[in-house]
Amino acid sequence: MSYLLFQISLVVYFAAMSTYVVFFLSQKNNVRQIARKIFLAGGLLHTLNIITRYLEAGHTPITSQHETVSFFAWAIVWCYLSFRWRYTVKNLGTFVSVMTVILMFIAALASREILPLVPALQSWWLPFHASVSIVADGFLALACIGGIMYLLQEREIKRKRFGMFYSRLPSLDALDKLNHHCLSVGFPLLTLGIITGSIWAKQAWGAYWHWDPKETWSLITWFLYAALVHQRFTVGWRGRPAAIMTIVAFLAVLFTLWGVNYLLGGIHTYAS
């Protein structure tokens, strides 16, 4: 049941992405309305998928690779939709939908098996720590998308050669604001994720910090974002360097999420 919903939402996301791409190229407003509705429908179906998976598994479905990536995609979708509710950033939807579809495909390729929960994970910290961390990643992903759009737009303005992005992407100011807002939400959540993780580690493994690879990389990621946020708030760091830094920091997020599991292992790797 939950898998069927997963497949349906993947298909719906794909339809939304295609519609968004059509809108991006044609810039017809009614196409955007349709794309937005399809995307919202995808988000709702995906929510339903996660709820049914929760009921089937009997625990928060953020333990296996499939579940984590799917939840990550879900977080991005809802970060975007919640964001859109307050600010409009022209054509952001196109980029977000592409990213969502990529993540959903990755999730689809991973094993969908529902694994019994290992004892260490049997705690009510699981839903809290895992979901806060991944929602934080969702906002940081949005910041990264904003950074990519910024670089595309800035390149055309700086080089004075206007291609397909100049007219379609929003103003540099709007993209910089997007970056700023996403960081101001994402960074505190990331911090909260690390703190809750550390408290949980104390309960489960007896110490707050283990220097397990995942923890180490989380810390590296945290320092990257901390530096970025610090620079932004103190000397008004913005524009191209800030956008590049946002993208680099997000690569660290992705590495923490996946790379660590495959390359470094450690006690944080539960499903393999």
Place this chain on the structure above:
Amino acid sequence: MPRDSIVLLGVNHKTTPLEIREKLALSGGYEEPLRKLGQLDGIKEHYLLSTCNRVEVLYTTENPAATKAKVLNFLFGNAVPGRELDKYVYHYENEEAVQHLFMVASSLDSMIVGEAQILGQLKEAYRFASEQKTSGSVLNKLLHKSFFAAKRVRTETQIGASAVSISYAAVELARKIFGQLDNKSVMLVGAGEMAELAAEHLVGQGVANVVVANRTLERAVNLARRFNGQAVSLDELIEQLEHVDIIISSTGATGTILSKKDVKPVMRERRNRPLFFIDIAVPRDLDQDINDLDNVYLYDIDDLSSIVEMNKAERDKEAVKAERIVAEETMKFSHWLDNMEVNPTIVELRGMADEICRFELEKTLGRMKDISPKEQKSIEKMASAIVAKMLHNPLQFLKSDNNRCVDRRERINMVRDLFRLDQQDDCPEE
């Protein structure tokens, strides 16, 4: 009965030099001219558009030739001799008039093709005409259709999307960099005419604060006063960079007045808020390397011109699409007009048939005493079905566009003759 002609008379920036347009006897406002036009003989419905680039009168009349002279006389009085007028005034009738109106509404006839202002002016002019009830069923329909055509052009083409003058291009760039312009300030370095124009556009887009720096302070003060801004001396230039966001430079200096190393420390002071330099001076005032700094953008006059050229080429492509839309809408309207012409005959024909039907029914039903209401209904139904079927072909004959052998007017006459629609009263049977 021939239908009224739709006539459009006008002058615009293309056909008529300003000296002639200035002689138009139109004093401010629409009320007075509309009222006077209404008093002319032979004009049925009318409407008037007057903008800085064009004056156009649109009216319907039975006798286009006679009214033209009267309208021209009204517009120009004796200020311009008749022969000369023919050279300047354009005159369109019917389909051509419709097409011209649609072109104007869609901003395809404007000085800056694609600018959006004209549609607003058209609507304003129409508001006066409809308030004073000088427009009737034909012009109402026509003007609404022109708004519709303009809207289609705007949504289906990109004609108004890009800037086709240097100062518009600069404004557009500023919007791409800053988003909203309303809390930004602009500094004019040097007080040339072009800089003034660009500043005017920026202020029109909401830029709040204008600073003028000039070699002679007097000129700076004068220009600053125009924009409610402040004047500074050229020596304060670098200091001012901390406070302004957009700099338009147009001094007559022979060398550069700002270099990269002047601007770099300023960015720290500005906490990296973006700076946009527009260098429209020849030779250039600003060092090209300034553009290499992060969050600093420098465009010179050549950069802006090439954007404008690119946009113009793009716009010309879109104009072809727009003209196709106008042609489509013109055709639709002509079709409606043609049907208007047929309509009275159709109504009369139906009326006559219904009359006969009712008369015969009354006669027959009066004699049949003992029928049920249900049976009576059936008979009535049958009678009207016969009438409808009998009329079907004549009506098709009137309406059909495929019948190209016989002209519409002739077809109308044939049907009227055949059914004696015009002879009922005045010409009794022999």
